[in-house]
Amino acid sequence: MKKLNSQEIAVKLQDFPNWNFLNNGIEKHFIFDNFVKTMKVINAIAEVAEAQNHHPEWSNVYNKIHIRLTTHDCDGVSEKDFELAEAIEKIIVKHF
Incomplete structure (x- = not known):
């Protein structure tokens, strides 16, 4: 997996x-x-993350989720992170 440089990420x-x-x-931080x-969103994201075999680092307090995406195999951001971010955005728009 190729690590993206800061210009590519920007x-x-x-x-x-x-x-x-x-x-x-x-x-990104989300508030519901x-x-x-909030738990419905987390569960929907978990299903997609498992299907992509790319799992977020996240935390949840009541109605808030903080999601962090990084690719440990390349020690940085890769296309996999943007693919999961896109899926997360679609989940939120479609369901919530």
Whole structure:
């Protein structure tokens, strides 16, 4: 898996509003109406992540999720991270 450089990441992030490049990963915070909706999002993302065999680093407190994507195999951001970020955005738009 090829590690993307900072210029490549910056160009790709233009298509991902509110995602930020920090510490060799891309990150975003999400806020939902309540805990139940938040857990539905987490479960939907978990299914996609498992299918892609690419798992996020994340945390959850009540109605908030912090998601961080990085590719450990290349010690940085790769296309896999943007593929999962795109899937996450589609889940949120479609279901929530």
